Amino acid sequence: MSDSPVINSMRIVPVAGYDSMLLNIGGAHNCFFTRIIVILTDSAGHTGVGETPCHASTLQLLEQFRPLIEGSSLLRLNATLSQLFNSEARQQQTAHTDEIHIPQMNPEKFYNAAAAIEAALLDLQGKLFNLPVADLLTSGKQRDRIPVLGYLFYIADRRLTNMHYRSGEQAPDGWFRLRHEAAMDSAGVQRLAEAAVEQYGFRDFKLKGGVMAGELEVETVEALLRRFPHARVTVDPNACWSLDEAIRFGKQLAGKVPYLEDPCGAEQGYSGRETLAEFRRATGVPVATNMIANDWRQLHHALQLNAIDIPLADPHFWTMRNANVVAQLCNEWGLTTGCHSNNHFDISLAMVAHLGAAAPGERLTAFDTHWIWQDGQQLTHQPPQIRDGYLELPPGPGLGIELNMERVEQAHALYNTLPDKNRNDALGMQFLIDNWRYDAKRPSLVR
Numbered sequence: 001m002s003d004s005p006v007i008n009s010m011r012i013v014p015v016a017g018y019d020s021m022l023l024n025i026g027g028a029h030n031c032f033f034t035r036i037i038v039i040l041t042d043s044a045g046h047t048g049v050g051e052t053p054c055h056a057s058t059l060q061l062l063e064q065f066r067p068l069i070e071g072s073s074l075l076r077l078n079a080t081l082s083q084l085f086n087s088e089a090r091q092q093q094t095a096h097t098d099e100i101h102i103p104q105m106n107p108e109k110f111y112n113a114a115a116a117i118e119a120a121l122l123d124l125q126g127k128l129f130n131l132p133v134a135d136l137l138t139s140g141k142q143r144d145r146i147p148v149l150g151y152l153f154y155i156a157d158r159r160l161t162n163m164h165y166r167s168g169e170q171a172p173d174g175w176f177r178l179r180h181e182a183a184m185d186s187a188g189v190q191r192l193a194e195a196a197v198e199q200y201g202f203r204d205f206k207l208k209g210g211v212m213a214g215e216l217e218v219e220t221v222e223a224l225l226r227r228f229p230h231a232r233v234t235v236d237p238n239a240c241w242s243l244d245e246a247i248r249f250g251k252q253l254a255g256k257v258p259y260l261e262d263p264c265g266a267e268q269g270y271s272g273r274e275t276l277a278e279f280r281r282a283t284g285v286p287v288a289t290n291m292i293a294n295d296w297r298q299l300h301h302a303l304q305l306n307a308i309d310i311p312l313a314d315p316h317f318w319t320m321r322n323a324n325v326v327a328q329l330c331n332e333w334g335l336t337t338g339c340h341s342n343n344h345f346d347i348s349l350a351m352v353a354h355l356g357a358a359a360p361g362e363r364l365t366a367f368d369t370h371w372i373w374q375d376g377q378q379l380t381h382q383p384p385q386i387r388d389g390y391l392e393l394p395p396g397p398g399l400g401i402e403l404n405m406e407r408v409e410q411a412h413a414l415y416n417t418l419p420d421k422n423r424n425d426a427l428g429m430q431f432l433i434d435n436w437r438y439d440a441k442r443p444s445l446v447r
């Protein structure tokens, strides 16, 4: 191993960017979102980067892992990551939940931390070997671009708050202006979709549900389908519909949507995996999830119960290499590969591009990305591009991106000014509904 570059330094940089007042079951997105960037430098003179959701406990874990990373040999990446996976922090990790917008949920963020480190190490290895990260994943690069979907939200009126949402008024007409304006009904969401198609060429859409009564969200899906008859449109109510409601809406949408995402969840003593299995049997509608199959043990139970068709294995929940294994299992076992997302910068966009580029087989559903809400705030010189509904694999070795350090420092400075650094979507809701509180079983505006 004497010829292997050694990791000289690991920098952990919490960063913040701007977001719109996007609604979901957990409330309303804050005007700021936060992420962590991990920057590794090695003795060969290369820089490797990874990105992950930001939480105080993830920052602590990354600090804790620093001694295992600094001084490690780049070519012994497997051994280094095994140390992380064998650490006590991993043993303490409860099953990964997606309930990051609910402040009382504060599980150890082992996977988020490991994912950022692994991505940065892979980026360095790619630069060393002059290969894209997609080629370092077990299945190797399969394609140069991946289908991605237009992630649509109902948007609350930022003017009702005293929070620092951006206005977009300086932007020319179209997506970059509209994404800041209220969109509280089907017509509003349709206008967003039209602008997103104009800008990015999407053929697939996902509506973030769990906001309005289910009937209204189904109506929005149907309105989108009428407007874009050849598009694939789905809705994700984040498991807030009851099983009965999910079956009713599922039957209404059967044959019209490619899948429904987490249409129902745990209720009346039955687990989400059990209710989703019943939903599938009753409706025949394929099920995608990012809520009940987020680690090997959960995935195993979900598949035993025939509860899901599309595990949305997010590289930030699984790490890129594990998510690639999930994609291989999907290919071998007749499932469909997809990917979940949260608000993110362009380092995550590159991670997702490489993951999708390495997914084997043809059963790939359009990957999620929230990038369209952040486009323009990039932390790299040339972010990966979404054109014609496809996310293009950036050229060049590693992740194919280069940090713009001036932007990174600005985003870090912004993070340092924030009073609330962990995600908390309940804050903005107080401007819409007095004493609003999260309820996993009720859409956020149904109170």
Ligand SMILES: O=C([O-])[C@@H](O)[C@@H](O)[C@H](O)[C@@H](O)C(=O)[O-]
Residues within 6 Å of the ligand: 022, 023, 024, 025, 098, 101, 208, 236, 238, 290, 340, 341, 342, 343
């Ligand atoms: O960004 C949001 O509001 C989503 O609700 C996000 O937090 C979810 O994790 C995600 O998009 C999903 O459930 O698919």
Ligand SMILES: [Mg+2]
Residues within 6 Å of the ligand: 236, 238, 261, 262, 289, 290, 291, 340
């Ligand atoms: Mg989801």
